[in-house]
Amino acid sequence: MPRIHVLPPGLVNQIAAGEVVERPASIVKELVENALDAGATAIGVDVEEGGLALVRVADDGSGMDRDDALLALERHATSKLRDAQGLAAIGTMGFRGEAVPAIASVSRFRLDTSPGDDGAGTRVELEGGVLGEVAPVARPRGTTVEVRDLFFNTPARRKFMRAASTEAGHVSEAVIRLALARPDVGFTLRSGGRLVLGARAGGGLADRAGQALGREAHRHLLPVDARRGDVRVHGLVCSPDHSEATGRALYLFVNGRYVRDRSAAHAVLRAFAGTLPPGRHPAGVLFVELPLDRVDVNVHPQKLEVRFAEGREVFDALFHTVAGALRTAPWLRARPQAAPAGDGVPGGAGGEAAPVPVPVAGEEAAEVLAWARAARPPEGSGATLVQPAPGAWATGRLAFPIAPAPDAGPDAAPRPEGYFAGLRYVGQHARTYLLCEAPGGTLVVIDQHASHERMLFHRLREAFRARRIPVQPFLLPQVVTLPPAAARALESGLAELGRLGFDAEPFGGEAFAVKGAPAALAGVDLTALLTDLGSQLAEVERGSAVDDAFHDLLATMACHAAVRANQDVSPEEARALLDGLDAIDFKARCPHGRPVVFELSLADLERRVGRR
Numbered sequence: 001m002p003r004i005h006v007l008p009p010g011l012v013n014q015i016a017a018g019e020v021v022e023r024p025a026s027i028v029k030e031l032v033e034n035a036l037d038a039g040a041t042a043i044g045v046d047v048e049e050g051g052l053a054l055v056r057v058a059d060d061g062s063g064m065d066r067d068d069a070l071l072a073l074e075r076h077a078t079s080k081l082r083d084a085q086g087l088a089a090i091g092t093m094g095f096r097g098e099a100v101p102a103i104a105s106v107s108r109f110r111l112d113t114s115p116g117d118d119g120a121g122t123r124v125e126l127e128g129g130v131l132g133e134v135a136p137v138a139r140p141r142g143t144t145v146e147v148r149d150l151f152f153n154t155p156a157r158r159k160f161m162r163a164a165s166t167e168a169g170h171v172s173e174a175v176i177r178l179a180l181a182r183p184d185v186g187f188t189l190r191s192g193g194r195l196v197l198g199a200r201a202g203g204g205l206a207d208r209a210g211q212a213l214g215r216e217a218h219r220h221l222l223p224v225d226a227r228r229g230d231v232r233v234h235g236l237v238c239s240p241d242h243s244e245a246t247g248r249a250l251y252l253f254v255n256g257r258y259v260r261d262r263s264a265a266h267a268v269l270r271a272f273a274g275t276l277p278p279g280r281h282p283a284g285v286l287f288v289e290l291p292l293d294r295v296d297v298n299v300h301p302q303k304l305e306v307r308f309a310e311g312r313e314v315f316d317a318l319f320h321t322v323a324g325a326l327r328t329a330p331w332l333r334a335r336p337q338a339a340p341a342g343d344g345v346p347g348g349a350g351g352e353a354a355p356v357p358v359p360v361a362g363e364e365a366a367e368v369l370a371w372a373r374a375a376r377p378p379e380g381s382g383a384t385l386v387q388p389a390p391g392a393w394a395t396g397r398l399a400f401p402i403a404p405a406p407d408a409g410p411d412a413a414p415r416p417e418g419y420f421a422g423l424r425y426v427g428q429h430a431r432t433y434l435l436c437e438a439p440g441g442t443l444v445v446i447d448q449h450a451s452h453e454r455m456l457f458h459r460l461r462e463a464f465r466a467r468r469i470p471v472q473p474f475l476l477p478q479v480v481t482l483p484p485a486a487a488r489a490l491e492s493g494l495a496e497l498g499r500l501g502f503d504a505e506p507f508g509g510e511a512f513a514v515k516g517a518p519a520a521l522a523g524v525d526l527t528a529l530l531t532d533l534g535s536q537l538a539e540v541e542r543g544s545a546v547d548d549a550f551h552d553l554l555a556t557m558a559c560h561a562a563v564r565a566n567q568d569v570s571p572e573e574a575r576a577l578l579d580g581l582d583a584i585d586f587k588a589r590c591p592h593g594r595p596v597v598f599e600l601s602l603a604d605l606e607r608r609v610g611r612r
Contacts, residue, residue, distance in 0.1 A: 009075070009129075020102045023161060024051025024150060025170035030099035031145050032178050035059035037092045038143065041201060042186040045175055050167030050191075051150065052158075058144040063115040066122040070134070072111075073124065075101050100145075105129035106157070107150050113143040128153040172196055176212045177258040180251055180285050183208050209236050209285045213249055217242050217283055224325045230290055231317035237268070237284030239329060240275035240589050249283035254295060256287070259306050264288070267315045271322035273551045274457070274591035286322070288314060327585040418582030425574050432565040434574050441602030448569055449562050450590035451581055456520055457558035457591040458584035460501075464554060469501035472519040480527045481511045486534025493537040500533075500553060521561040529560040555591035 021027060028045055035043050038061030048054035064072060075098060103109065104126045114121030114137075123137040151158035161167060168191045179187040179199045186201035199208055210218035220242040225234040235253075252264050272282045296307040308314050423436035423444055434446040463469040482490065487510035490497060497504060501518035514526055521529070536552055563569060569577075581587045581596075588596050606612045 020099050021106060023170055024055055024167050025174040027051065027055050027103050027147055028171050029174045031057040035061050036182060038062045040185060045189045047168060047171050047191050050164035051171050052161060052164060052167060055147040060142040063141050063143050064113045065115050069111060069113050069122045069124050073101050073104060103147055106154055108148040110146040112137050112139050114139050114141050117141055177251060180208050180212055181253055181256050181258060205236060205285060213283050222325055222329050224286065224321055226321040226324060228317040228320060229313055231313055232289040233286060233317050233321040235284060235286040237282060237322055240272060242283060243276050243280035244283050247281045251285045253287045254306050255289055255292065257297060257303065260304050263311055263315055264318055267318035268322055271319050271326065274555060275586055275589045275593055277593035420578040420581040423578055425571060425578065428569055431568060443600040443605060445598045447596055449565050450594050451596045452577055453558045453562035453590045454587060454596055455580050455584055456561055457555055459520060460554045460558055470519040471501050471503060471516045473516040477513040477515045478526060479507055479511055479513050480530055482531050482534055484510055485538055486531045489534040489538035490530060496537065521557060524560045529557065532556050558591060
C-alpha cells in the first residue's frame with residue numbers, strides 16, 4: 001500500500017477552511033471583500049447568533065451568470081488573477097479563489113446572483129461542500145450569499161467558537177475595518193435584527209473614524225497627508241489629548257487593505273513619543289499607498305499581513321508624516337479680545353468668544369542653531385541666559401532666557417505672537433502652578449515643571465539633532481559615584497554619553513570624573529542624573545536600540561534640569577517661560593506625556609460659583 005496519497009476534494013476544502021475561516025468574522029471579511037472587488041456601492045451584512053447561525057452578505061455589485069456562479073465554487077477559481085506576473089502586483093482585495101469553496105465546505109451555503117438589470121439570476125445551494133440545487137431566481141443586479149449553521153459538519157471546530165456576543169463583536173470589528181477602507185461605499189450591519197452600524201456612502205473618512213473610534217475621539221481627530229519618496233501616508237490621527245489603553249484603536253491600511261504590521265504601528269507610536277503617558281497608545285486611521293510591486297500581500301492566509309520590499313521607507317514615511325502633523329497641529333487655541341458687552345459677559349450676549357486656531361510654530365531653526373552654537377539667545381531679543389560660572393555648577397537658577405520687563409522702553413523687542421504670549425500672568429499657586437488669564441477671561445493653569453521640562457527637552461533635542469549640544473566645562477572635574485549597575489552601563493556607553501553633551505571618564509570602581517556637562521542643565525544633581533541615564537542605558541541594546549532610546553535620555557536630562565514643584569518662580573521668569581513656549585513644538589505636553597496646561601473658561605467658572 002502506498003504511504004502517500006492524494007486527499008479527497010472535500011477534505012482539502014475543509015483543511016483550507018481551517019486557514020481561511022477562523023470564525024464568523026472571517027466569513028464576513030471574505031464575502032465583503034468579494035463584494036468590493038465586484039464594484040458594489042452598497043453592502044448589507046446580517047448575522048444571527050454572532051454569525052454561527054447565519055451570515056448574510058448582500059451587495060449591488062456586478063454579479064455573475066450561471067456558469068461563473070458555478071465556477072466560483074471551485075478551488076482556485078478566480079476572476080482577479082491571470083498569471084504569475086499579476087501575482088507580483090495585486091490590486092484587488094481577494095485573489096486566491098479559496099474562500100468561497102472553503103466556506104461552503106463547512107456550512108449550509110446559498111448563493112443568489114444576477115449580472116444584469118433584467119431581474120434574471122441564478123441560485124446555487126450547497127451543504128457541506130456538496131452541490132445541491134441550481135435554479136433560476138429573480139433578483140436585481142448583484143449578489144447575496146447566505147452561510148448557515150457554520151461548522152455543522154465539523155463539531156470539533158464548532159466547540160472552539162466563543163459566545164455569540166463575542167463573535168458578534170468580531171463581526172462588527174471586521175465590518176468597521178472594511179467600512180474605514182471605503183468611505184465611498186455604503187455599509188449596514190445588523191446583528192440579531194438590530195442595526196449595529198449604518199454608514200452612508202460618501203460621508204467622508206472623519207464620519208467613519210468617529211463610528212470606529214467613538215464620539216470622544218472624533219473631536220480630537222487631526223488630518224494627516226504627506227508623501228515621502230514613493231510612499232504616501234494620509235488619514236486621521238487623534239491628538240495626544242485622546243489615547244487608548246491598547247494599540248487596537250490604530251487602524252493601518254496598505255493600498256486599501258487593513259493589515260497588522262508591528263513595525264508600522266511602532267513608527268506611529270514613535271511619532272507620538274513624548275506626548276503620551278506611559279502605557280497609552282495612539283488612535284487613528286492611516287492609509288499607506290505605494291506601488292503594488294513594492295508590497296507582497298500573499299504572505300498570510302487571511303491577508304492580514306504584508307511584506308514590504310523596503311520596510312524602512314514605509315517606517316520613515318509613517319514616522320515623519322505623523323510627527324510632522326503633530327508638530328504643526330493647533331493643539332492650543334487663542335481667543336480674541338472680547339468686545340464690550342451690554343450684559344457684562346465677555347464676548348457679547350452669545351457668551352465667550354469663539355476659539356480661533358493658532359498654528360503652532362515649526363522647527364525655529366535659526367533660534368535653535370544660535371542657542372546650540374553659543375548657549376545664548378538670539379541677538380536683539382533683549383534676553384540674557386542665566387549660566388553658571390566655570391566650575392560653579394549648582395546655581396539654583398532657571399536655565400532659560402529672561403524676557404525684558406513690560407516697561408523696558410520703546411526699543412525693547414516685541415514678544416512673540418502665540419497662545420502663551422497672549423496670556424496675562426497673574427501669579428504662582430502652591431509654588432507649582434502658574435496662573436494666567438487668556439483673552440475672554442479664561443483661566444489658564446500651567447504646570448511650571450512640565451512646561452519648563454518641555455522647553456528644555458525641545459532645545460536639547462534640536463541641539464542633539466544638529467550635533468551641537470553646548471557643553472559647560474568645569475574648572476575642576478566633579479567626581480560622582482554611581483550604583484554598580486548604572487556604572488557598568490555608563491562605562492560601556494561613554495560614546496552615547498558624549499553625544500548627549502557629557503565629558504566623563506571612569507575614575508576607578510563605580511566612580512566617574514565629569515569634566516563637563518550640557519550648559520542647559522545648570523543646577524542639576526549630576527549623581528542623580530547620571531544614575532538615571534545609566535539605568536536607562538542598561539535596559540537597551542547597542543546600535544539602533546540606543547538611537548531609539550535617545551528621546552527618553554534627553555527627556556530624563558530635561559526633567560532633572562527643569563524647575564521643580566514647590567519652587568519659587570519670579571514674575572520675570574514666568575513671563576520668559578510663557579514667551580519661550582510659543583517657539584517650541586508639542587507645547588501642550590511634557591516629554592513624558594503629561595499635560596502642561598489646563599483651561600477653565602469664564603462661563604464654566606461662573607456656572608460653578610452660581611453666577612449664571
